[in-house]
Each structure stands twice: as C-alpha cells, then as structure tokens.
Amino acid sequence: MTRFTPTTTVPETARRNGLVRSGTRTVPEEVPIAFSYGGTSHAVMMGTPADIEDFAVGFSLTEGIITNVDQIAAIEPIEDERGIDMQITLVDDAADALRVRRRHMAGPVGCGLCGIESIEQAVREVPDVSKVALTISYGDIVKAVALLSDAQVLNHETRAVHGAGFYIPAEGLIAVREDVGRHNALDKLCGALIRSGHRGPEGVVAVTSRLSVEMVQKAAILGSSVLIAISAPTALAIRTAEEAGMTLVALVRGDDFEIFTHPQRITPGSIADVA
Known part of the structure; x- marks a missing residue:
C-alpha cells in the first residue's frame, strides 16, 4: 500500500456546446518511482502510484535483473512527499549477477563510447517465441x-x-x-x-x-x-x-x-x- 493515490480531482473551466462552466475533473497522478537493489538506486520512472509491487517485479523481469519472481526476497516501498523508492532485495545469485552487470556498465567519462551498453540494451535480442503453440x-x-x-x-x-x-x-x-x-x-x-x-x-x-x-x-x-x-x-x-x-x-x-x-x-x- 502507498499513501499516494492514483488520481486526484482538480478545478477546471470547460467549454461544451458553446457554453462555459466551472467544475472539476479527475486526473491521474504521476510521481517518481525509484527502483533500488541492495540499497543502490538503479532507475527512476515517472508513473502512476498504483500496483507498485507488480511494477517492481515486472520492471525487474523485463530489465533482465531477474528471470523469475523467486529471485526477489523482499520489496519495501519507502515514501516521502516527493515519490516512492522501491527497495528491492534480491536473493544472493541474482544480487551477485546485478553487481557484475553494474561493473561492466561502468566506463570512463568522455570516452565517446560510454553509451555502448545502453545502445546494446536498446536493440537487444529478444527471446524466440516462435515455438509457442498458441492460436x-x-x-x-x-x-x-x-x-x-x-x-x-x-x-x-x-x-x-x-x-x-x-x-x-x-x-x-x-x-x-x-x-x-x-x-x-x-x-x-x-x-x-x-x-x-x-x-x-x-x-x-x-x-x-x-x-x-x-x-x-x-x-x-x-x-x-x-x-x-x-x-x-x-x-x-x-x-x-x-x-x-x-x-x-x-x-x-x-x-x-x-x-x-x-x-x-x-x-x-x-x-x-x-x-
């Protein structure tokens, strides 16, 4: 649970069918949601503060940090007035793999090729689903x-x-x-x-x-x-x-x-x- 709500109501002035009226509208909230592993921040996403544990698990999966949910030992949301920091604790093997990945991604500043890891991630190969028997x-x-x-x-x-x-x-x-x-x-x-x-x-x-x-x-x-x-x-x-x-x-x-x-x-x- 989070104290942040997914929507809020705001005042508005609307023109409809040639008439102008004052009223309110429900709009979605958007807050910074950080994903931290082992106490170290990994990424910050702007998102709707709902289903945030699903978000933490799904982000970890699609970013290749985990391959199954059992590799997450705990998830604890830490909140302040600005946003939510999802503190994610990985099991040992997954935590070790992430530490190795971070070391490989570190490079000298100004080398001209420092973005290569990000480029490779952006155009990464995806799993082959051609054998899935679904019609x-x-x-x-x-x-x-x-x-x-x-x-x-x-x-x-x-x-x-x-x-x-x-x-x-x-x-x-x-x-x-x-x-x-x-x-x-x-x-x-x-x-x-x-x-x-x-x-x-x-x-x-x-x-x-x-x-x-x-x-x-x-x-x-x-x-x-x-x-x-x-x-x-x-x-x-x-x-x-x-x-x-x-x-x-x-x-x-x-x-x-x-x-x-x-x-x-x-x-x-x-x-x-x-x-």
Whole structure:
C-alpha cells in the first residue's frame, strides 16, 4: 500500500456546446518511482502510484535483473512527499549477477563510447517465441481489445492512462494494469502475471498504445507469442517481432485490424458473438 493515490480531482473551466462552466475533473497522478537493489538506486520512472509491487517485479523481469519472481526476497516501498523508492532485495545469485552487470556498465567519462551498453540494451535480442503453440481467432482479437477497454477503471475516470491486459482464449481477460506510461503499464502486467503464477505462453498481451520495439521486447521476455494493440507499430517493432517469431496485430478498431507478422497463429473465427 502507498499513501499516494492514483488520481486526484482538480478545478477546471470547460467549454461544451458553446457554453462555459466551472467544475472539476479527475486526473491521474504521476510521481517518481525509484527502483533500488541492495540499497543502490538503479532507475527512476515517472508513473502512476498504483500496483507498485507488480511494477517492481515486472520492471525487474523485463530489465533482465531477474528471470523469475523467486529471485526477489523482499520489496519495501519507502515514501516521502516527493515519490516512492522501491527497495528491492534480491536473493544472493541474482544480487551477485546485478553487481557484475553494474561493473561492466561502468566506463570512463568522455570516452565517446560510454553509451555502448545502453545502445546494446536498446536493440537487444529478444527471446524466440516462435515455438509457442498458441492460436487465436479473429474473434479473440476483437474480444481482447473490447474487454481491455471495459476493464480500464482508471482510464474511465481520467481518459489519460494506458492499459495492458492478458487474454487467454476460452478464459477471457485475466489481468489488467494501467499507468500514465505505456511501458509502465506493461511492466505492471508482467509483474502481476508472474506473481500469480501465470505464464506468458498461455495467452495474448493487449495494449492500448502504439507498438514500439520496447513493447515487443517486454512481451517476448514474458513469453507471449501474440501482441495486440489499438494503435500502429513502428518499423523496428515489426522487424523485431518477425525475428522473434511473434504475431503482431495492430490498429484494432471494432471488428477491423491489421496483422503485420506471423499470421499463421490467427484462424478465421466468429466476430458476430463478441459484443
């Protein structure tokens, strides 16, 4: 739990249908959320202060700091008036691996190549999900996005946050997480899933944002072979999904959508019964 709330109410002056009125609006909060391992700060993200333990676990997974939730011994949020510091304690092997990684990332200032580790991380290889035995129908695509939209509680209040959901054919949408940041929402979803014992190969990741390469990387690390979005993909996201064996579906609008990679996982199926 955190004393920070995910939303707040602010005064506004609105013009609607030619009329001006004073009122209030609910908006999402955005606070610094730091991830510290062994007492040392690793990264600070601006995010929505909700589901922050899921965020800590999911970030640790998608950043390659852990490979499973059992490698985290404890998570303690430390708060002040400015933000939240997630103090994460790793088990010995994972803590040792992170210390080695930090030493390799340290380099001389001004060398001209100091960013090489960050560049390699940005274009890192992603896990191969081509062998995942999952097929979905046209109806599954439409249903996953429709259910995700319906389940976005924070977005219904604010109209200002992204959502990420996990959909299993024949079961439906089993988890949803939201955040002002699209990457954060997906990290929170990854954390929620591995904490609950679900595995990425079981289902489909659906998001309300555009598909950048980072979204493909995170979904592949989770182990999901299908990534669906309501917006468009980037060229690098398409190339990365193609190489990873991931099915990329985007621009889902009602019954319409576009398939960019590995369409063999998608079978014709009824859309009429989705609503």
